[in-house]
Amino acid sequence: AGPLTPRPRQPAAPSAPSGSQRQLEPSPAQVREEIATIAEAFRLTQCGSPPTSVEGLRQTRDTLSKHLQSDYREVRLLLDRYNLTAISLQEVEKRLCQLTGEDDKEEYDEDEDEGDDGDGEGDDGSDGDFDDGSAGPFVDAE
Numbered sequence: 001a002g003p004l005t006p007r008p009r010q011p012a013a014p015s016a017p018s019g020s021q022r023q024l025e026p027s028p029a030q031v032r033e034e035i036a037t038i039a040e041a042f043r044l045t046q047c048g049s050p051p052t053s054v055e056g057l058r059q060t061r062d063t064l065s066k067h068l069q070s071d072y073r074e075v076r077l078l079l080d081r082y083n084l085t086a087i088s089l090q091e092v093e094k095r096l097c098q099l100t101g102e103d104d105k106e107e108y109d110e111d112e113d114e115g116d117d118g119d120g121e122g123d124d125g126s127d128g129d130f131d132d133g134s135a136g137p138f139v140d141a142e
Contacts, residue, residue, distance in 0.1 A: 034070050037070065038067075041063045
């Protein structure tokens, strides 16, 4: 098996897709079309210099266009998966806020905590908190 031997596609996700997710794997017809496109491109590159006739240039353009469309579909599927993941995370965050009774619209007001943060160094411009307003994971709960 040389470097041009096609590798079998790996499943897009290890778990079975849920009803709300689209199938991310290409159809058998799309796979056959992609293989035919790659085979045609390989054939054209193995026949010496590319043909300079109008027909040859059209074939080359069509072959490259098919590759570009295939790559575009693949990137589009990845972006769709990312967007679905981002939306799912936002929904989980909203649901957690509902379950814990926290209002997700409440913003931490850093102005309330400005000044001396009690570290013995006066007002150093920081409030001693992490960027998200929490005091960090190592503070004893009282």
